[in-house]
Amino acid sequence: MTRIVILVVLFCLVSAAFSAEIDKIRVVVIQGNSDLPVNEVKSIISKVEEEIANADNFFTLLDRANLDALFGEVRISYEDWVKKYQSDSEVRLKMEGVTADHMLFVEIGRVSEGFYVSARMTKISTTETVAFAREQRETLAQLTEDGIKILVSKITKKLFESDVVFKAGVNNVQLSIHRFDGAGAGDKDITIDGQHRERLPYGKYRFVFYKKNYRSVKLESIINTPDAVINYEPERKQADIRLNGKPKSAEIVVDGEVLQQGFPFSQTFPEGKYQVVVRKQGFYEWNQRVQILDGQDFVKTTISLQRPPKMRAMIRSTILPGYGQYTLGYKSKGLILGSAYVGSITLAVLGQLNYEEEHANYIAFKQEYLALSSNEMEAYDAAKDAALKAHSREQLWNIVRYSGMIGGVSIWIWSEIETWMLSGTPGGMADNFNIDFNGNGVSVGYSF
Numbered sequence: 001m002t003r004i005v006i007l008v009v010l011f012c013l014v015s016a017a018f019s020a021e022i023d024k025i026r027v028v029v030i031q032g033n034s035d036l037p038v039n040e041v042k043s044i045i046s047k048v049e050e051e052i053a054n055a056d057n058f059f060t061l062l063d064r065a066n067l068d069a070l071f072g073e074v075r076i077s078y079e080d081w082v083k084k085y086q087s088d089s090e091v092r093l094k095m096e097g098v099t100a101d102h103m104l105f106v107e108i109g110r111v112s113e114g115f116y117v118s119a120r121m122t123k124i125s126t127t128e129t130v131a132f133a134r135e136q137r138e139t140l141a142q143l144t145e146d147g148i149k150i151l152v153s154k155i156t157k158k159l160f161e162s163d164v165v166f167k168a169g170v171n172n173v174q175l176s177i178h179r180f181d182g183a184g185a186g187d188k189d190i191t192i193d194g195q196h197r198e199r200l201p202y203g204k205y206r207f208v209f210y211k212k213n214y215r216s217v218k219l220e221s222i223i224n225t226p227d228a229v230i231n232y233e234p235e236r237k238q239a240d241i242r243l244n245g246k247p248k249s250a251e252i253v254v255d256g257e258v259l260q261q262g263f264p265f266s267q268t269f270p271e272g273k274y275q276v277v278v279r280k281q282g283f284y285e286w287n288q289r290v291q292i293l294d295g296q297d298f299v300k301t302t303i304s305l306q307r308p309p310k311m312r313a314m315i316r317s318t319i320l321p322g323y324g325q326y327t328l329g330y331k332s333k334g335l336i337l338g339s340a341y342v343g344s345i346t347l348a349v350l351g352q353l354n355y356e357e358e359h360a361n362y363i364a365f366k367q368e369y370l371a372l373s374s375n376e377m378e379a380y381d382a383a384k385d386a387a388l389k390a391h392s393r394e395q396l397w398n399i400v401r402y403s404g405m406i407g408g409v410s411i412w413i414w415s416e417i418e419t420w421m422l423s424g425t426p427g428g429m430a431d432n433f434n435i436d437f438n439g440n441g442v443s444v445g446y447s448f
Helices: 002-021 038-054 064-071 078-087 089-095 140-159 310-319 323-327 331-371 377-422
Strands: 025-034 059-061 102-111 114-123 129-137 161-167 173-179 188-192 195-201 203-210 217-223 227-231 238-246 251-254 257-261 265-270 272-279 286-292 298-304 433-438 441-446
Touching: 025 038, 025 064, 038 059, 038 102, 038 114, 038 140, 064 089, 078 089, 078 102, 114 140, 129 140, 140 161, 173 195, 188 195, 195 203, 217 227, 238 272, 238 286, 251 265, 257 265, 265 272, 286 298, 310 323, 310 377, 323 331, 323 377, 331 377
Parallel strands: 025 059, 025 102, 161 227, 238 298
Antiparallel strands: 102 114, 114 129, 161 195, 173 188, 173 203, 203 217, 238 265, 251 257, 251 272, 272 286, 433 441
16 A cells, blocks of 8 residues: 555656646637537537646646637637737737637537537737647547547647657667656657657657667656757777786787787777787786676786796707797797708708718729729729719718708707796896997897
8 A cells, every 4th residue: 555655646746747847838718610509519618628628737728708808709710810810909919918828729510421620729929820630420429528539639749749859870779768657658669770750749758778889878858849859979888908017018919919018008998808918028928818898997917927937948949949939939039940950950961861872972983993994094084083073072962961060059059048048037137138239349248
């Protein structure tokens, strides 16, 4: 019972608040021409006045007595009233003192199919017709029972309905319309593509705008003008990703895109999931899949990139030059050193194999020409020439094999030295070692 009382009180308060927002029309009902008996006409006019009085949110019904001095028994058509109003200055002067601001001319009559009633709402100040409606029924009883109610409802709708334009600025926006005082009858859901026009009765409304990946917006508004514009300002669901840590020169990568070099980092992103990587050569990278929700920032201020252990990197470079640099984050350098080392070793092996083959050829040709006598000069010269050529090739491949060996060993030694310089803790060898080129030559230094 208590709940029912509370609901009734709330309904009354809402109705009172709504009524205060609507400018009521002060209306006086005028009987126009009719070919029906006086008693029947009076009952219909009374029914019109009753329906107008029921719509007290919109109308204030005034008595017709203040027009008697002008028109006697008030029964005048719209056309006659306009003629008098425009041609008779005395009538116009007296009309200015009438308390009503609108007149409702009601005409009743017979037609071949039954009976009709029409109503024309007119501004007194300008004689402008602002609403017109007409209803027809087979019998007078039907006309009185439901025709009058529908007639007044149509007049009310025309006078108290707004042409509302919804502007969204983006497409595919879901709009929910709820009318507080409409008992759910006016609720509807529509889709807006940039702009939408809707006819809405005067009243208090809640408009809810929804679009995927955008913030939902609820707007409450009183619609009480012939035209209205409701603007929806779309705002993306978003939040900040904020990072801080060391080393300060670390590179920040989000979803594969390098966004910034160095801490601190702060940037706004649409709501969603992101792959965040913080990296710097010589350090293990920090890699995390983060999710941000609307208005909920992701904040990480304890990122501290760590260098790989010195011994592990040194062992890797011992196994394969360049492998240690690659694991430290110097991938290009590691690939170049590794490729150069493999190329040098390949050259050394190839040179060794060909050297051995040409050395054997040289020994064989040398023994062949030494075994020949001086009487066999042509064969002797051919064998000697073949031996000399084999010897030249032997020397060439000897140079190749030693070059490959020296190059491979040099690359291996340099890879070990550089891996030692690049690895370790921050502030170690890699940070303190420096090379300076100037006019006097090259200077190499190390700060202890």
